[in-house]
Amino acid sequence: MPTLAFLRCPAMLSAMKIRKARLADAAVIADFNTRLAWETEQLKLDAHTIRAGVRAALRDPAKGTYFVMEHEGEVIGQLLITYEWSDWRNGNFWWIQSVYVSAEHRKSGVFRALFAHVQKLAQRRRDVCGLRLYVEKENHRAQKTYERLSMTKTHYEVYETDLRRKSAVRSTRRSRVA
Secondary structure, three states: OOOOHHHHOOHHHHHEEEEEEHHHHHHHHHHHHHHHHHHHHHHEOOHHHHHHHHHHHHHHOOEEEEEEEEEOEEEEEEEEEEEEEEEEOOOEEEEEEEEEEHHHHHOOOHHHHHHHHHHHHHHOOOOOEEEEEEOOOHHHHHHHHHHOOOOOOOOOOOOOOOOOOOHHEEEEEOOOOO
């Protein structure tokens, strides 16, 4: 499979396309999300739950919007935008989630193009005050990518209470004792 070094070559741009995901993309998005969880956190996602979750987002734009990049009709990258209202800023943050680029297309500008697309969409809207994402602490490669895109690390830490852990995700790694 050819790499996407052509992202910098205008003659080849017609071979790729960024678009909103459709329900027909649910299987590949669920597969990419499953790979993402395993590659970054060694988590094995429950197949039924991830498929249902992806379909729910694709059916209901209030939950979020997936964008995919296609090359010659094949989805090779994705990201999901979800929304968080900020009363402090009187605007929405768009959270970038579920970022995945197929292994053979990494380091070729796929995420950069998806990010630029979403950033342009956000900049055109008066109700969007910023873009945010969270990244696994040990994913240094991704962190460097985000820094190259002029994203800055915030002073926030993320805490959660996962009410569905047992039914949605089975961890294959040992839990860390604090």
